[in-house]
Amino acid sequence: MQQNDPHITLITPTAPMTASSHGGRAKCLQRLVRLDLPVPKTVALSFDAVHRIASGEMPNIRALMEPFGAAPLLCVRPSSEDPDWGGPGAVLNIGMNDAVYVDLSDRLGQDAASAMYLRFVQAYAVHVARLDPDVFDDVGLDGPEGLSEALRAYEDETEEEFPQDPAVQLGEVLRSMARAWEGTTARLLRQAKGAPADAGLGLVVQEMALGLGLGECGSGVIQLVNSKTGLPQITGRYLSQSQGRDALSAGAGAMFLERDPRGPSLQELEPEAFDDLIRHTQLMRTRLREEMQAEFTIENGHVHLLDGVRVARNARAAVRIAVSLAEDGIIPQEEALTRIEPRAINELLHRQIDPEAKRDRITRGIAASPGAASGRIVFSAAEAQASAARGEACILVRRETSSEDVRGMHAAVAVLTERGGMTSHAAVIGRGMGLPCVVGASSLTFNTRRNTLMAPDGREFRAGDIITIDGTNGEVLAGEAPMLEAAQDDAFQTLMGWADEHRDIGVRANADTPADATTARNFGAQGIGLCRTEHMFFEADRLTVMREMIFADDSEDRRAALERLLPMQRADFAELFRIMQGQPVCIRLFDPPLHEFLPSDRAGHRELAEALDLPLSDVTRRVEALSEYNPMLGMRGVRLGITVPEIYEMQARAIFEATIEASRDGDPVVPEVMIPLVSAKREVELVKTRIDGIAAAVRNETGVNFAYRLGVMVETPRAALRAGEIAPFSAFLSFGTNDLTQMTYGLSRDDAGRFMSAYVQQGVFPEDPFHMLDTDGVGELLSIGAERGREVRPDLTLSICGEHGGNPESIAFCRAAGFNYVSCSPFRVPVARLAAAQLAV
Numbered sequence: 001m002q003q004n005d006p007h008i009t010l011i012t013p014t015a016p017m018t019a020s021s022h023g024g025r026a027k028c029l030q031r032l033v034r035l036d037l038p039v040p041k042t043v044a045l046s047f048d049a050v051h052r053i054a055s056g057e058m059p060n061i062r063a064l065m066e067p068f069g070a071a072p073l074l075c076v077r078p079s080s081e082d083p084d085w086g087g088p089g090a091v092l093n094i095g096m097n098d099a100v101y102v103d104l105s106d107r108l109g110q111d112a113a114s115a116m117y118l119r120f121v122q123a124y125a126v127h128v129a130r131l132d133p134d135v136f137d138d139v140g141l142d143g144p145e146g147l148s149e150a151l152r153a154y155e156d157e158t159e160e161e162f163p164q165d166p167a168v169q170l171g172e173v174l175r176s177m178a179r180a181w182e183g184t185t186a187r188l189l190r191q192a193k194g195a196p197a198d199a200g201l202g203l204v205v206q207e208m209a210l211g212l213g214l215g216e217c218g219s220g221v222i223q224l225v226n227s228k229t230g231l232p233q234i235t236g237r238y239l240s241q242s243q244g245r246d247a248l249s250a251g252a253g254a255m256f257l258e259r260d261p262r263g264p265s266l267q268e269l270e271p272e273a274f275d276d277l278i279r280h281t282q283l284m285r286t287r288l289r290e291e292m293q294a295e296f297t298i299e300n301g302h303v304h305l306l307d308g309v310r311v312a313r314n315a316r317a318a319v320r321i322a323v324s325l326a327e328d329g330i331i332p333q334e335e336a337l338t339r340i341e342p343r344a345i346n347e348l349l350h351r352q353i354d355p356e357a358k359r360d361r362i363t364r365g366i367a368a369s370p371g372a373a374s375g376r377i378v379f380s381a382a383e384a385q386a387s388a389a390r391g392e393a394c395i396l397v398r399r400e401t402s403s404e405d406v407r408g409m410h411a412a413v414a415v416l417t418e419r420g421g422m423t424s425h426a427a428v429i430g431r432g433m434g435l436p437c438v439v440g441a442s443s444l445t446f447n448t449r450r451n452t453l454m455a456p457d458g459r460e461f462r463a464g465d466i467i468t469i470d471g472t473n474g475e476v477l478a479g480e481a482p483m484l485e486a487a488q489d490d491a492f493q494t495l496m497g498w499a500d501e502h503r504d505i506g507v508r509a510n511a512d513t514p515a516d517a518t519t520a521r522n523f524g525a526q527g528i529g530l531c532r533t534e535h536m537f538f539e540a541d542r543l544t545v546m547r548e549m550i551f552a553d554d555s556e557d558r559r560a561a562l563e564r565l566l567p568m569q570r571a572d573f574a575e576l577f578r579i580m581q582g583q584p585v586c587i588r589l590f591d592p593p594l595h596e597f598l599p600s601d602r603a604g605h606r607e608l609a610e611a612l613d614l615p616l617s618d619v620t621r622r623v624e625a626l627s628e629y630n631p632m633l634g635m636r637g638v639r640l641g642i643t644v645p646e647i648y649e650m651q652a653r654a655i656f657e658a659t660i661e662a663s664r665d666g667d668p669v670v671p672e673v674m675i676p677l678v679s680a681k682r683e684v685e686l687v688k689t690r691i692d693g694i695a696a697a698v699r700n701e702t703g704v705n706f707a708y709r710l711g712v713m714v715e716t717p718r719a720a721l722r723a724g725e726i727a728p729f730s731a732f733l734s735f736g737t738n739d740l741t742q743m744t745y746g747l748s749r750d751d752a753g754r755f756m757s758a759y760v761q762q763g764v765f766p767e768d769p770f771h772m773l774d775t776d777g778v779g780e781l782l783s784i785g786a787e788r789g790r791e792v793r794p795d796l797t798l799s800i801c802g803e804h805g806g807n808p809e810s811i812a813f814c815r816a817a818g819f820n821y822v823s824c825s826p827f828r829v830p831v832a833r834l835a836a837a838q839l840a841v
């Protein structure tokens with residue numbers, strides 16, 4: 001062996017090596033060696049050494065083999081920096097040749113020797129000589145005959161004898177593995193898993209522990225937890241007379257590890273070896289500070305540990321494992337928090353269809369992303385966005401999805417596709433977003449021209465019809481199904497509790513309905529950061545009153561209509577206050593333009609004229625008078641509050657009366673009242689005066705005192721720039737980054753989808769700024785607003801309540817800018833809590 005060559009080194013407790021020089025597997029093996037575990041002798045080749053091999057610069061192979069003594073049998077395995085990046089498959093039994101075969105036949109029996117030689121010949125043929133695996137299709141699997149046939153097949157195909165020199169064999173195996181790593185396909189595959197373009201490969205050459213031969217021999221894997229739940233459970237498989245990971249592919253032929261009523265177990269067969277394995281794996285857990293799976297071989301009753309890898313796990317198991325490592329004092333709480341990718345806990349948060357509920361099944365597809373949701377069918381991403389903008393839950397139904405649909409998927413509550421499988425675009429993106437998704441529902445007939453779906457039983461579904469997607473079992477149901485909220489187990493609650501102890505920025509939820517508020521509370525929101533009150537007016541009975549209000553001839557008629565809305569709103573707010581149990585609730589005064597409450601077509605006008613007992617021409621004229629060329633920049637938000645003040649006055653009264661009511665039977669409530677779409681100080685001044693007046697009137701009428709906080713929603717660039725003069729009238733500023741992004745870029749939030757993908761593809765925007773906060777531009781406005789506001793009012797509460805509020809990246813920005821809290825949709829609250837904690841530890 002090359003003495004003192006740090007690139008090719010025998011793994012000893014002190015050999016200089018790191019995961020970024022020799023790869024994760026080599027580093028892990030060194031840790032096992034340091035723990036004095038029975039690891040076969042191993043030589044590690046660094047990334048550099050392997051790269052040189054790939055370029056044709058071979059090291060001295062005989063020197064490399066020196067530590068293994070005469071006529072060793074070896075295996076070579078890949079050692080990339082991150083095991084998830086993969087690498088070429090392991091090659092076992094290098095060194096098998098005719099002479100070793102004779103010797104092993106004498107010592108271990110012909111069957112074992114044949115099996116080992118045959119395995120090597122096949123691996124060598126495929127990986128090194130690049131023969132098609134089919135070449136061996138006709139080879140009988142076992143015994144000396146099979147071996148002879150395989151050697152003959154090799155020689156026929158290559159027109160060469162099978163190489164007999166172990167150094168040549170090893171050199172060729174190393175070369176083929178090094179080259180395989182540098183191939184284009186392998187590179188693209190690992191880059192898709194996040195590997196950098198220049199990711200290196202290390203290789204480990206290890207003495208074989210045979211697993212075949214006399215006495216109890218075999219191989220297997222063991223871990224101490226269940227990969228789905230993370231709960232303690234000895235799991236794994238063992239197969240007598242086997243090598244490598246044979247036990248895992250052996251199906252029913254493999255043996256259980258622990259005593260098991262279903263079949264024979266290693267514990268019964270070799271109790272001492274079983275106890276050793278448990279002890280070794282426990283030691284790995286405590287000393288490697290990770291739940292590990294051990295790959296082992298038993299040779300005549302003796303255990304060898306060939307490798308240790310992180311136990312594969314889903315999100316639920318990841319949380320339980322991190323929490324129990326911390327509870328056992330193996331890692332600190334802070335580290336447990338950082339071990340969970342915040343977005344991964346989406347998996348734990350999904351609603352499910354109530355198992356007791358009746359199911360009107362339309363069809364079944366592939367359950368691609370868990371959770372369930374009901375909504376109206378939409379057939380395009382643009383319709384999905386429009387639906388979301390109206391606050392209506394929708395289900396995006398597509399033949400299959402592509403990157404153009406991602407914005408629509410963000411806007412939808414679930415996705416259904418006709419085509420695709422578990423790794424199709426819809427499935428992968430849906431899972432990533434935590435969006436319930438059923439793909440490959442091929443029994444549905446899609447009529448893309450007519451925008452209809454035909455169920456196998458002949459029922460037809462159109463855009464706007466309500467269906468339910470059960471992404472957990474792949475069913476598509478007609479209508480809305482009753483749901484059960486996601487169940488979070490004790491480990492999840494513990495982790496979230498730790499997150500709350502460590503984080504230093506608040507997390508509230510955007511919630512408009514009692515159901516949202518309940519979810520928000522269950523997910524640990526510290527209050528409601530945005531209640532969009534207009535969403536309370538779309539129900540049929542309220543809509544009629546709303547329309548009467550819009551058609552009122554004078555202020556008195558308008559007040560009369562608003563009088564009827566008052567008790568409804570009061571009940572809405574009282575309910576939210578009760579659910580939030582004294583936590584802050586920030587209620588945004590009415591925001592959208594009034595025409596959104598009026599029908600847009602002639603038939604609708606006629607119906608409305610009938611309902612209100614007005615001439616059709618009056619209705620049409622009124623609708624026309626209210627219509628705007630650019631309603632998003634028109635008479636909405638505070639502009640409506642200034643011109644039709646009765647609406648805000650009614651809402652303020654409803655808030656204050658509900659405050660008194662809820663405080664009477666529960667925790668004291670201090671409501672927050674938020675003014676939307678402000679651009680000038682005077683708007684705030686005027687609205688504040690009126691609302692203070694209503695508060696005084698309610699106090700007088702009821703004889704009950706109460707406090708409230710009035711604040712401003714910063715959604716226009718001007719409000720951010722002029723925060724210094726707005727802050728004296730505001731207890732808080734909440735940045736509405738949806739509108740603020742729209743106005744900063746001059747990009748319509750409803751239409752930008754048409755060209756967004758072209759913009760992102762060509763690198764004009766690094767990301768869709770409606771999904772990822774544009775920290776450069778919009779972010780600068782946030783910083784300016786925060787700074788100017790705090791300058792005049794140091795106790796000013798600052799927050800963000802646009803869609804960006806739940807993104808870990810935006811949370812980092814807001815925290816750095818000194819914000820008090822972020823507010824996001826209820827399902828993103830746990831993600832935000834964890835992301836915030838990771839910033840603080």
Ligand code: PEP
Nearest residue numbers: 715736737738739801802
């Ligand atoms: C915003 O503009 O960021 C916001 C939260 O308000 P909405 O999305 O209701 O316009």
Ligand code: MG
Nearest residue numbers: 715736738739
């Ligand atoms: Mg807004």
